[in-house]
Amino acid sequence: xxxxxxxxxxxxxxxxxxxxxxxxxxxxLRFPDFYTRLHAVSVCDTMGAGLVLIGLMLQGGLSLxxxxxxxxxxxxxxxxxxxxxxxxxAALQGKLKPVVEDRES
Amino acid sequence: MxxxxxxxxxxxxxxxxxxxxxxxxxxxxxxAVNMIGTLTVLMVAVLGFMTGRPxxxxxxxxxxxxxxVSTIAVLRVVNTSNDTTEDSKQ
Amino acid sequence: xxxxxxxxxLGLLMITGFAIVRLRSLLAVTMLTSIYSLLSxxxxxxxxxxxxxxxxxxxxxxxxxxxMLATIAQTTDREKVPRHTPLLPLIVVITTGAALxxxxxxxxxxxxxxxxxxxxxxxxxxxxxxxxxxxxNVVTSVLASYRGxxxxxxxxxxxxxxxxxxxxxxxxxxxxxxxxPGIKKIVVLRVIAKLFLPLILLFALYILxxxxxxxxxxxxxxxxxxxxxxxxxxxFGLGNAQRLIPQRLLxxxxxxxxxIYAAVGIEVMLLGGKFLEYRxxxxxxxxxxxxxxxxxxxxxxxxxxxxxxIIYFGFVSRQSSGDS
Numbered sequence: 001x002x003x004x005x006x007x008x009x010x011x012x013x014x015x016x017x018x019x020x021x022x023x024x025x026x027x028x029l030r031f032p033d034f035y036t037r038l039h040a041v042s043v044c045d046t047m048g049a050g051l052v053l054i055g056l057m058l059q060g061g062l063s064l065x066x067x068x069x070x071x072x073x074x075x076x077x078x079x080x081x082x083x084x085x086x087x088x089x090a091a092l093q094g095k096l097k098p099v100v101e102d103r104e105s
Numbered sequence: 106m107x108x109x110x111x112x113x114x115x116x117x118x119x120x121x122x123x124x125x126x127x128x129x130x131x132x133x134x135x136x137a138v139n140m141i142g143t144l145t146v147l148m149v150a151v152l153g154f155m156t157g158r159p160x161x162x163x164x165x166x167x168x169x170x171x172x173x174v175s176t177i178a179v180l181r182v183v184n185t186s187n188d189t190t191e192d193s194k195q
Numbered sequence: 196x197x198x199x200x201x202x203x204x205l206g207l208l209m210i211t212g213f214a215i216v217r218l219r220s221l222l223a224v225t226m227l228t229s230i231y232s233l234l235s236x237x238x239x240x241x242x243x244x245x246x247x248x249x250x251x252x253x254x255x256x257x258x259x260x261x262x263m264l265a266t267i268a269q270t271t272d273r274e275k276v277p278r279h280t281p282l283l284p285l286i287v288v289i290t291t292g293a294a295l296x297x298x299x300x301x302x303x304x305x306x307x308x309x310x311x312x313x314x315x316x317x318x319x320x321x322x323x324x325x326x327x328x329x330x331x332n333v334v335t336s337v338l339a340s341y342r343g344x345x346x347x348x349x350x351x352x353x354x355x356x357x358x359x360x361x362x363x364x365x366x367x368x369x370x371x372x373x374x375x376p377g378i379k380k381i382v383v384l385r386v387i388a389k390l391f392l393p394l395i396l397l398f399a400l401y402i403l404x405x406x407x408x409x410x411x412x413x414x415x416x417x418x419x420x421x422x423x424x425x426x427x428x429x430x431f432g433l434g435n436a437q438r439l440i441p442q443r444l445l446x447x448x449x450x451x452x453x454x455i456y457a458a459v460g461i462e463v464m465l466l467g468g469k470f471l472e473y474r475x476x477x478x479x480x481x482x483x484x485x486x487x488x489x490x491x492x493x494x495x496x497x498x499x500x501x502x503x504x505i506i507y508f509g510f511v512s513r514q515s516s517g518d519s
Binding site for chain 3: 108111115118119122125126128131134135137138141142145148149152153155156158160161163164166167168170171172173174175177178179181182183
C-alpha cells in the first residue's frame with residue numbers, strides 16, 4: 001500500500017515536471033524578446049527540473065542514487081539561477097533593450 | 106511512464122534547438138544552450154532509470170557542473186565583441 | 196523505444212550540423228557545437244557507452260568550448276565568406292561520403308553478436324577482467340592495464356600538445372590582476388564560484404578514484420579539475436588564478452604526471468615483471484593490478500589537468516596582454 005502510494009506520488013511529480021518543462025520550452029519559443037524568454041527558461045530550470053528530480057528520488061528510495069539525485073538538485077538550484085542572472089546582466093550591459101509596450105498611446 | 110517524460114524532454118530539446126538556430130541575438134543562443142544542458146541532465150537521469158543503470162547519474166552530475174562553467178565562459182567573451190545582434194541584420 | 200530515442204537524437208544532431216554550416220558568426224557556431232556535444236553525449240548514454248559519454252561531456256561540452264571561446268576572443272568572430280564556388284568541394288565530399296557508405300555495407304549489423312569484434316578481443320577482455328584484474332569497469336581495465344602502452348602514448352601526446360602551446364604562445368604571468376572583460380557586476384557569480392570550486396575539485400577526485408567501479412578515470416578527472424580552476428579564473432580574474440597555481444608549478448606537474456606513469460612501468464620491471472605488468476606490485480596479483488591502475492590514473496589526471504590549464508592560461512594571458 002505504502003509502495004503504491006509512493007509510486008503514484010512519484011509519477012505525479014514526474015508528470016508535473018514534464019508539463020513544466022514543456023510549458024517552459026513553449027515559452028522560450030513564443031515569447032517576444034530575450035528578457036521574457038529568460039523567465040520561461042527559469043521555469044524549465046527550476047520548477048520542471050526540480051519536480052522531475054524529486055519524482056526520480058521517490059523512485060530511487062533510500063540509496064546512493066537518491067543522494068546523487070539530491071546533489072544534482074542542489075547544484076541545479078544554485079547554478080541555473082546564477083547562469084540566468086549572469087545572462088541578464090550581460091545582455092543589459094550589451095545594450096540589449098527590452099521590448100516595452102507603451103501603455104499611454 | 107519514463108517514456109512519456111523522455112519524449113517530453115526530447116520535444117523540449119527540439120524547441121530549444123529552434124531557438125538556438127533562430128537567435129536573433131547571441132544571448133538567445135547562450136540561453137538555449139543552457140536550457141539544453143539542463144534538459145540533457147534530466148534526459149540522462151531519466152534514461153538511467155529507464156534502463157535500470159543508475160550509475161549514469163555521475164554523468165548527469167558532470168553535466169550540471171560543466172554546463173554552468175561554459176555558460177559563464179561564454180558570457181565573459183560575448184560582450185567584448187560588439188555585434189551581439191549579428192544575425193538580426195541578415 | 197531506445198531505437199526511437201536514438202533516431203530522434205541522430206536527427207537533431209544532423210539538423211545541428213547543417214545549422215553549423217549555415218551560420219557565419221563564430222560565437223554562434225561555438226554555441227551550436229556545444230549543443231552538438233551535449234546531444235551526442237546523450238546519444239552515447241542511450242548506446243550504453245557510459246565512459247565515452249562522460250568524456251564527451253567533460254571535454255566536448257566543457258573544456259573545448261572554453262578553449263574555442265578563448266581563441267575567438269583573440270582573433271575574430273566572423274567567418275570569411277568563401278569566394279570560390281562550392282562545386283568542387285561538394286563533389287569531393289559526396290564522393291568520399293558515398294565511398295564510406297559503400298564501405299559500411301560490408302560491416303556487420305548494429306548489435307550483431309557474431310560480429311568479429313565481439314568474438315575475439317572483446318570476449319577475451321570481458322572474460323579475463325574479473326579473474327585477472329578484478330575491476331568491475333572493463334573499460335578501465337582495458338584502458339589502463341591491457342592497453343597500458345597505448346594510454347602512455349596518449350598521455351605523452353597530451354604532454355607534447357602542452358609543450359607545443361607553450362612554445363607557440365609563451366606565457367605571461369600577470370602581476371596585477373586583470374579582469375577578463377564581459378559581465379561586470381559579478382558578486383553573485385563570485386559567491387557561487389567560491390561555493391562550487393571545492394565541490395568541483397572533490398568531484399574530480401571522486402571521478403579519478405572511482406574509475407575502477409563506474410564511469411570515469413584520469414582523463415575525465417583531469418579535465419574536470421582544470422574546469423574548476425577555469426571557473427576560478429573567470430570569477431576572480433586571471434592574475435589571482437595564476438597566483439593560485441603558478442605557471443612553474445603547472446610545468447612541473449605536466450611533466451610529473453607522465454613521469455609517474457612511466458616510473459610505474461619501470462618499477463614493475465625492477466620487480467621482475469614486464470613493462471607496465473602491474474601484478475607484481477603486490478603479493479596478490481589482483482591487488483597489484485588495482486594499485487598499478489590507481490597510480491597510472493593519478494599520473495594521467497595530473498598531466499591532463501596541468502596541460503589543460505597551461506593551454507587555457509596561454510591563450511587568455513596573451514589576450515589581456517594584447518589589450519593593455
